[in-house]
Amino acid sequence: MADLVLALIQTAALLALAPLLTGIIRKLKAWMQSRRGPPIYQPYLDLAKLMRKGSVVSEDSSWVTTITPYVCLISMVVAALLVPAFVTESLGFLGDLIVLVYLFAMTRFFTALAALDAGSTFGGMGSSREMLVSSLIEPAILLSFFTVALLTGTTSLVSVTSVIATSGASLIGPALLLAFAAFLIAVLAENARVPVDNPSTHLELTMIHEAMLLEYSGKDLALMEYSSMVKLTLFVTIAWSAFLPWGVATEITAPALALGVIVFLAKLLTLAVVIAVIESSMAKLRLFRLPNLLTGAFMLAFLAVMSYFVL
Amino acid sequence: MAELDVNLIDGLAALVLLTAFLIVATGRMRTLVRVFALQSLALGLLAAAVAYSTGYWHIYIVAALTILLKALVIPRIIDRVMDRIQVANDVEPSVRTPSSLLIAGGLAILAYYVAEPLIQSGETITAGALALSLAVVLIGLFVMISRKKAITQVIGLLVMENGLFMAALSLSYGMPLIVELGVFFDIMVAVLIMGVFVFRINRTFDTLDTSFLRRLRD
Amino acid sequence: MGPVREGPKRWLVTLGTYSFAATITLGALATVAALVTVRKERLCINLSFGLSALASLMGLLTSISVFLEGSMSFEFTAIPFLGPFAVVIDPLAALFLAAISIVALAASIYSLGYVQQFIGRYSIAKFCALFPLFLVSMVMVVASSNVFLFLVFWELMSLSSYLLVAYEHEEEGAASAAWLYLVMAHLGTACIASCLLYLSLMAGSLDFHQISLYAGQGMTELARSGAFLLALIGFGAKAGIVPLHVWLPQAHPSAPSNVSALMSGVMVKLAVYMLIRTAFQFLHVDLMWWGLLTLFVGSLTALLGVLYAIAEKDIKRALAFSTVENVGIIFIALGAAMVFYAQGMMQIAALALVACLLHVLFHSLFKSLLFLGAGAVVHATGTKDMERMGGLGKGMRYTSILFFIGVLSISAIPPFNGFISEWLIFQSLLLSYSIHDVTVNLLMAIALGMLALTGALAAACFVRIFGSVFLARPRSEAAKHPRESHRSLLLAMSILAGLCLATGVLAAQIIPMVDQASTDVIGVSIAGQLTDGWVLEVDGGEVSSVSPILLAGLLGLMIPFAFILVRSWGGRTPRVKGKTWDCGTPLGPRNEYTPTGHSQPILRVFNPFLRGESSLSSDPTSSPYSRRGMTYSSSIPRLFETYLYEPVARTILGVARRASIIQTGSVQRYLAYIFAALILLLLVFR
Structure with a gap:
């Protein structure tokens, strides 16, 4: 029973922390650009504000636009149930790494359709580009997951985490490192970060993710924004849990849990810094330069699988 | 041999391969040189790790030389040459980058496939790095073939040499010291000569595109 | 004739046998009825398809009784010197029979409304006579346990479907598509016939059971490999593997949509069915490279199929290319099963075969649903060109929802059925790590990569199809006033859509059934390990699991819950209808993203595989800054044809x-x- 409660607390923590992570990244970026920046809790305020606003729905849109925010929200909540963050407990029997990938695919699928729904050019552009990015990055994610699955003999994320975390250093090798590198590119690409997309742009011709949300307002927009924040948090968490989980609590004792929580927060912060540095120092890639990066990620993930077999 | 050493060596070898991919992926000359320096640094660290775990002192010297020459001096020379003849910053590949990456991936898989029986029978702790180094050699050769500018060809050659060096390390903990020193000297001279050559090509043809050299036939 | 099996539930076996006889009789009756009522076209339609629907129900009953009580068989003698013909329905045959019956049931109900559009344009009686004939020949292909009988019905199946493809002969390209189909089908049949006749020559009998016992013994390794290659080419041509797929994207779309559904949904699977029998039961897969070849061909087929599907503007042809893709996926799983079987890893082989058969079953459900939906759309708009559709979701609300369920299933979105089979295929490929052979590992890794790529591209493909057909605003006059489909069309699609969801959610309950079929082939049952009714588990050292039913329950419960919660949180806020954001210029159909535009980035990236050409030209104007009359044209050449x-x-x-x-x-x-x-x-x- 304790493990179930812990798993639920963990999920709740992930869901609650999501806007904070976005706030922290924004603050870090502001500092690096010598601005003061909004407070780190600003995303909460933004969401609360949006929840109180009315919404305008395009008269051309259909039921797809209506259900998409809820589907996105719930698929992210279910995904959060499957991801171990600071303790190797979760409702992992519900689904494994492959299910996670397809839950993310589900969000993307509905978002891309909702973008087409209103018949706006920007939406179509976003949808088309999102599909380009995802068609290259989703296989990279799957292959990097398969690498750890082969290393640990399971595709269940909780088991992957605990096997790697308790194995000492014996699993570190080219396979794991290449897979981690591929997944890091995926974290940027899947969450519309620089150099794939710019989350803070509102120049229609360059944006991907924002273009898809253009027709949303009010509560619907709040849900879409919130689910992409959760998605970012989950990706960052998975990057650690699936590849470099050391420090996570593998047993339910007070010291282990305390260490797990501290390490987890430190890990979140580390990747937040990395993302902020990348976003402050790099420019967004031109759309047709993107395949260079994304094919690279795919190749790395593929080599990771091969490295497992050969080395 | 401690497990951690093997992991460290394999990890660094993977980093060398990763940088080889970056060299294929990058579209800027300056970045190319930086990535090459990074690769050499990783290789130097790899040599140091091998030296540490085997206890052979001469590998330390080789490691130090690698870092000094390949990670610091040679990139500086290439930078200097590029400054002098004012090379445009684009790489000008003759094969498009995504296709190049796929080909590089294919080469890596080929290398893995070929090296697999050797790895199974290998005795050295670094045997696993053999496949990686073979892949680096092939990718270096591919860079030489598929990039037009003379400087990129020099870098391709250097990448190949890095791969060979890693192979030598992984098969027999490196060659005898005197051979290594000779190789370093060779490379150094090669880069210098290439620098002069590139300079000449540029002055004669007003371009670095080696495809113009074909005109020399007539 | 009489049932051979004795048992406590003898009445069930009897029921199975009689219902099978009823299937054939009713099918034949439907053909006769159509020929008798030539003049009364509506009566002809109702009689013929009503009887076909009944025949399909009987077929379903037969397969259910086989799953509950085991194989049924009987013999009859038609031609004295060829010996008695055996008809056997074992679990493997029953699985395919179930697929045929379900799809045929839906297609028959659909036809009641759909075929009426042909009244006055084409001969109704011809269609109504051929359709049940096609159905019966497919049922008999599965049931035949004799080489001669099999070949006769295989040929009958090809011929009747050829005539159905050529049915709308006034449509552009239908005749040439049908001709290409006929040529390819006979090329395939030639290979199949020589393979099967050679095997029966070696076994000294035409009976499948005898062949499976004796054929392999007298043959050299070379002869066995030759026989396998003939089978792979012959059945591959029917299934549509690259490079033998060229007829499929021509013939399937040319046929009327109810026939396309049967062809794409079921007929191509019968090739898989017989390939499984030939490879596993007749030749006992003793060489591993057969499996590796199948795996490789499957990977190639999957990737190229989906790329061509993304490039296609014709809705039915896009679906046909997607069939090619899914056949590739099925072949990947089949190849993996063969590799594991040849290695003696029966448990994993069983897992891969279960995954393969599940994908066969599921694909027949969602692909026929999609074809039926496409038929409804084409009927409503009068065009197959997706460029000229758009916005149909408003006028055809129910059609769009049902089509959407098909789209979700084929894109492997959990908890729909496509996801389950994809999950199992991934799992079985991952288990290949226990084979220590670098060639195998390499090919398995390539298959994994290709499958992952294919899955992502398929999602992109179906976003494009659904988006450009049902969403946004109409892009042509034809699409402006769509009418909701006929009741019978909606009913047929609802059956399939319901099954797509149900088989996904209740996968743990379906798997034991499919496992019976694979146990028949491999000899090892895996259902007990794979599922306990709640979760699917695969053990590769540590356990990996997924629980479709709980996942579906969570998603199904939480979405309405979230809906209520969010609506009440922060007070009820107004929801106003407004115009789409247009930057001040009124939006017309020309501002929308078209299917061509939507897929252009992906095609540009994958162009090295497709070798497509595109050009942009504009009319000359006096000003260098404003251009008018820009023309963009792009084409994907047919590489294999050229x-x-x-x-x-x-x-x-x-x-x-x-x-x-x-x-x-x-x-x-x-x-x-x-x-x-x-x-x-x-x-x-x-």
Whole structure:
């Protein structure tokens, strides 16, 4: 029973922390650009504000636009149930790494359709580009997951985490490192970060993710924004849990849990810094330069699988 | 041999391969040189790790030389040459980058496939790095073939040499010291000569595109 | 005739046998009824398809009784010197029979409304007679347990479907598509016939059971490999593997949509069915490279199929290419099963085969749903061109929802059924790590990569199809006033859509059934390990699991919950209808993203595989800053036609022209040829 409660607390923590992570990244970026920046809790305020606003729905849109925010929200909540963050407990029997990938695919699928729904050019552009990015990055994610699955003999994320975390250093090798590198590119690409997309742009011709949300307002927009924040948090968490989980609590004792929580927060912060540095120092890639990066990620993930077999 | 050493060596070898991919992926000359320096640094660290775990002192010297020459001096020379003849910053590949990456991936898989029986029978702790180094050699050769500018060809050659060096390390903990020193000297001279050559090509043809050299036939 | 099996539930076996007989009888009756009522077209439709629907129900009953009580069989003698013909329905056959029956049931109900559009344009009786004939021949292909019987019905299936493809002969391209189909089908049949007849020659019997016992013994390794290759080519041509797929995207879309559903949903799977029998039961897969070859061909087929599907503007042709893709996925799983079988890893082989069969079953459900939906759309708009559709979701609300369920299933979105089979295929490929052979590992890794890529591209493909057909605003006059489909169309699609969801959610309950079929082939049952009714588990050292039913429950419960919660949180806020954001210029259909535009980035990236060409030209104007009349054109060449089939065809034609000099027209000369042939034969078979 304790493990179930812990798993639920963990999920709740992930869901609650999501806007904070976005706030922290924004603050870090502001500092690096010598601005003061909004407070780190600003995303909460933004969401609360949006929840109180009315919404305008395009008269051309259909039921797809209506259900998409809820589907996105719930698929992210279910995904959060499957991801171990600071303790190797979760409702992992519900689904494994492959299910996670397809839950993310589900969000993307509905978002891309909702973008087409209103018949706006920007939406179509976003949808088309999102599909380009995802068609290259989703296989990279799957292959990097398969690498750890082969290393640990399971595709269940909780088991992957605990096997790697308790194995000492014996699993570190080219396979794991290449897979981690591929997944890091995926974290940027899947969450519309620089150099794939710019989350803070509102120049229609360059944006991907924002273009898809253009027709949303009010509560619907709040849900879409919130689910992409959760998605970012989950990706960052998975990057650690699936590849470099050391420090996570593998047993339910007070010291282990305390260490797990501290390490987890430190890990979140580390990747937040990395993302902020990348976003402050790099420019967004031109759309047709993107395949260079994304094919690279795919190749790395593929080599990771091969490295497992050969080395 | 401690497990951690093997992991460290394999990890660094993977980093060398990763940088080889970056060299294929990058579209800027300056970045190319930086990535090459990074690769050499990783290789130097790899040599140091091998030296540490085997206890052979001469590998330390080789490691130090690698870092000094390949990670610091040679990139500086290439930078200097590029400054002098004012090379445009684009790489000008003759094969498009995504296709190049796929080909590089294919080469890596080929290398893995070929090296697999050797790895199974290998005795050295670094045997696993053999496949990686073979892949680096092939990718270096591919860079030489598929990039037009003379400087990129020099870098391709250097990448190949890095791969060979890693192979030598992984098969027999490196060659005898005197051979290594000779190789370093060779490379150094090669880069210098290439620098002069590139300079000449540029002055004669007003371009670095080696495809113009074909005109020399007539 | 009489049931051979005795048991406590004998009545069930009897029921199975009689319902099977009823299937055939009702099917034949439907054909006859159609021929009798030629003049009364509505009656003809109702009688023929009503009887077909009943026949399908009976077929379903048969397969259920087989799953509950085991195989049924009987024999009959039609041609004395060929021996008795055995008809056996074992679990493997029953699984395919179930797929045929379900799809045929839906297609028959659909036809009640759909075929009415042909009244006055084409011969109704012809269609109503051919459709049940096609159905019966498919049922008999599965049930035959005799080479001769099988080949007869296989040929009947090809011919009846050929005539159905050519049915709308006034449509552009239908005749040539049908002709191509006929040629390819016979090329395939030639391979199949030589393979099966050779096997029966070796076994000394035409009976499948005898062949499976004796055929392999007298044959050398080379002969067995040759037989396998013939089977792979022959059945591959029917299934549509690259490069033998060229007929499929031409023929499937040319047929009326109810027939397309049967062809794409079921007929291509029958090739998989017989390939499984030939490879596993007749030849016992003792060489691993057979599996590796199948795996490789499957990977290639999957990737190329989906890329061509993304490039396609014709909705039915896009679906046909997606069938090619899914056949590739099925072949990946089949190849993996063969590899594991050859390695003696029966548990994993069983897992891979279960995954393969599940994908066969699920694909037949969602692909026929999609074809039926496409048929409804084409009927409503009068065009197959997706460029000219758009916005149909408003006028055809229910059609769009049902089509959407098909789209979700084929894109492997959990908890729909496509996801389950994809999950199992991934799992079985991952288990290949226990084979220590770098060639195998390499090919398995490539298959994993290709499958992952294919999955992502398929999602992109179906976002494009659904988005450009049902969403946004209409892009042509034809699409402006769509009418909701006929009741019978909606009913047929609802059956399939319901099954797509149900088989996904209740996968743990379906798997034991499919496992029976694979146990038949592999000899090892895996259902007990794979599922306990709640979760699916695969053990690769540590356990990996997924629980479709709980996942579906969570998603299904939480979405309405979230809906209520969010609506009440922060007070009820107004929801206003407004115009789409247009930057101040009124939006017309020309501002929308078209299917061509939507897929352009992906095609540009994958162009090295497709070798497509595009050009942009604009009318000359005086000002260099404003352009008018821009024309963008792009085309994807048919690589296989251009570089493989046309040279071959040219060579054959050339040889034929040379050979035609012996054709003089003089009767004496012909008699002399016959004489020479006779002498030659006498010498050879002295």
